Amino acid sequence: MSAASETALDQGSVxxxxxxxxxxxxxxxxxxxxQYMRECIDNHRFPQEAWDALGDYGLLGITIPEALGGVGGGQVELVALMEALSETGMVLPMLLLTGFARVPILRNGTPDQIDRFVKPTISGAEKLCFAITEPDAGTNSFAMTSLATQAGDGYRLTGRKVFISGAADADRMLVVARTQKASEVERRTEGMSLFVVDTDAPGVELQPLNIDVGWPERQYLVxxxxxxxxxxxxxxxxxxGLxxxxxxxxxxxxLVxxxxxxLGNYALKKAVAYANERKPFGKPIGSYQAVQHRLAEAKAELEAARLMMIQAAATFDAGGxxxxxxxxxxxxxxxxxxxxxxxALQTHGGYGFDKDYDVITLWPSARLMEVAPVNNEMLLNYIGEHVLGLPKSY
Ligand SMILES: Cc1cc2nc3c(=O)[nH]c(=O)nc-3n(C[C@H](O)[C@H](O)[C@H](O)COP(=O)(O)OP(=O)(O)OC[C@H]3O[C@@H](n4cnc5c(N)ncnc54)[C@H](O)[C@@H]3O)c2cc1C
Structure with missing residues (x-):
């Protein structure tokens, strides 16, 4: 019974x-x-200028080997980038989507597929989104019914996906679909395959959902x-595919x-600045332990998660x-x-609810991450079953 980490962390090099x-x-x-991000978020406009800048700096080539035109590096570099941008309030889910959707293509694709589907993402010229969730299956992805049937040399895909982030901004979508119905396989984990689908291919229709989580990208029913x-x-x-x-x-x-x-550190930074300034009783509210301890506890918990993230990213990169x-x-x-x-909200008192203070505006995206891309209950299920060795609970 142990949380497996087969690679010792070389802290200096990481x-x-x-x-x-x-x-x-x-x-x-x-x-x-x-402010630029807020304008993109409020208008659901993709932050193309920031994306282009990431491409110009070579940062979209992280995790792609230099031999393929990337800048190399692995998950350690990619999480460092995501964290560094988020802590300035730059929320870029497309970086997460494109970043992780490339992993199965790089690892399982042919050289030609890597050329066509991965290489154009290095400069930022193309973006990838990811589609697994279905309206009826929800968390239970094995119950998906989207079906790709053999048609000549290729396939014909029919079905529906929901909550697909950035589908209208992305050029291609990595889709998980069944190539065998659940009723035709011995185990429900079998019979699923991965496809790269152009978001503007004939037969693909995107319907925007009325969701607002403080991201520039909309979600779509596809x-x-x-x-x-x-x-x-x-x-x-x-x-x-599974x-x-x-x-x-x-x-x-x-990446999540x-x-x-x-994002948590961005919120704390704002809270600390405010707590050092605001003096309704003559002293900064940050000098009251009731305010200070709340912020200190959040900081300690962010740091614990961060260290575990770095450990896991280094293990991932080392093939552990x-x-x-x-x-x-x-x-x-x-x-x-x-x-x-x-x-941060409590520290800002009433002003926390004023969107111009940019605190309440952080809450939906922070809270969302307890639900998506996988809800925390499923993570507790995983820990219970796979780390602790308890019976499967669902
Ligand atoms: C803003 C946003 C962006 C998203 N982007 C994408 C995307 O780009 N691509 C994509 O494919 N999907 C995306 N999703 C979908 C997301 O991954 C799903 O919403 C999530 O996996 C849960 O599915 P569901 O909403 O159908 O919840 P359900 O499966 O209906 O679950 C509802 C709740 O029930 C509980 N629950 C469910 N099953 C269990 C269990 N076995 N044990 C204990 N508790 C359980 C959990 O509390 C869960 O939150 C996105 C969703 C949102 C809201």
């Missing part, structure tokens, strides 16, 4: 890798104010109506943790078993972010 990226990220974030897919749109082996996705999910968990920790710590980091990070935003 710290160096992170600080190099943080330095480069500063070059981008200093050019784009939180319909696939007999979408024709050439054989080379299948990533890896048919029916083996295993390929599981490799990518650890990356997703870590980075976003949570960054990162799942336990990646799941725990996401659980702790999302909770710590909510705690930090709550503390």
């Amino acid at each position: 710290a160096q890798r992170m600080s190099d990226i943080r330095e480069a990220a500063r070059g981008v974030s200093e050019g784009f104010s939180r 319909f696939f109506d007999d979408v024709e897919l050439d054989a080379d749109r299948l990533i890896g082996q048919p029916g083996q 295993a390929a996705m599981f490799e990518a999910l650890n990356s997703e968990r870590l 943790t980075a976003m949570s920790v960054g 078993k990162a799942g336990d710590h990646a799941n725990m980091a996401k659980l702790l990070g999302s909770r710590a972010a909510v705690k930090a935003v709550e503390a």
Whole structure:
């Protein structure tokens, strides 16, 4: 019974890798104010200028080997980037989506698929989104019914996905669909495959949902109506999509943790500045322990999640078993972010609810991360079952 981490953390080199990226990220974030992000968020406009700047700095090439035109590095660098941007209030879910959707293509795709679907994302010219959730299946992805049937050399895709973030901003979508119905396989985990689908392909329809979580990207209900897919749109082996996705999910968990920790620290920074200034009784409210301890607790919890995130990212990069710590980091990070935003709200008193103070505006995106991309109950289920060895609870 242990949280598996097969790789000892070389703290010096990991710290160096992170600080190099943080330095480069500063070059981008200093050019784009939180006001710019707020305008993008309020108008659901993709922050293309910031995205282009990330591409210009080479930061969108992180995790892509230099031989393929990227800048190398791994999850450590990618989480460092996500964290560094988020802690300035630059919320970029597309970085998470494109960043982790590339993992299964890089690991399972052919050289030609990597050329076509991954390489254009390095400069920022193309973006990827990810579609697994279905209206009826929800958390239970194995119950998905979207079906890609063999048609000539290729496939024909029919079905529906929901909550797909950034579908209208992205060029392509990594779709998990069944190539065998659940009723045709021995175990429900079998028969799922990964496809790269162009978001403007004939038969793909995007319907925006009325969701506002403080992100620039909207969420969409996506319909696939007999979408024709050439054989080379299948990533890896048919029916083996789940295993390929599981490799990518650890990356997703870590990026969500980075976003949570960054956002939590952004909220704390604002709260500390306010607590040092605001003096309704003559002394700064930050001198009262009731205010100070709330902020200090949130900081300690953000830091705990951060350390676990770094540990898991280094393990992932070294090819070790990162799942336990990646799941725990996401659980702790999302909770710590909510705690930090709550503390910042309380510190700001009534002004916390004034959108111009940009505190209440942080709450939906922090709170969302307790629900998506995987709800925290599922992470507790994972820890109960796979780390503690308890019976499956659902
Ligand atoms: C803003 C936003 C962006 C999203 N972006 C994407 C995206 O880009 N791509 C994509 O594919 N999906 C995306 N999602 C979907 C997201 O991953 C799902 O909402 C999430 O996985 C849960 O599915 P559901 O909403 O159907 O909840 P349900 O499955 O209906 O679950 C509802 C609640 O029940 C509880 N619960 C469910 N199952 C269990 C269990 N086994 N044990 C204990 N408790 C349980 C949890 O509290 C859960 O929150 C996004 C969602 C949102 C809101």
